[in-house]
Amino acid sequence: MTDPIPTGTWVEIHRVILPPGERAPGVPTDTGRVPLEMRVKGFLTAPASLGEEAEVITAAGRRLRGTLS
Secondary structure (H helix, E strand, O other): OOOOEOOOOEEEEEEEEEOHHHOOOOOOHHHHOOOEEEEEEEEEOOOEOOOOEEEEEOOOOOEEEEEEO
16 A cells, blocks of 8 residues: 555546446446546645545645545
8 A cells, every 4th residue: 555645646547437338328338338437636635545545636626535546
């Protein structure tokens, strides 16, 4: 495991929003075969290590959770 990244560091998180089987029926077939993913950059709200669940505050002020990447 890596050393925790300190609070306030600019980082990126990742989360799968919808797995392939739950995508909208109107999306193209090749698009529907892959998950809908979110990647967001923001400032860490608490120390976290790579691969752990973390919360960030984006530049727009949104609070989002995902896996620290």
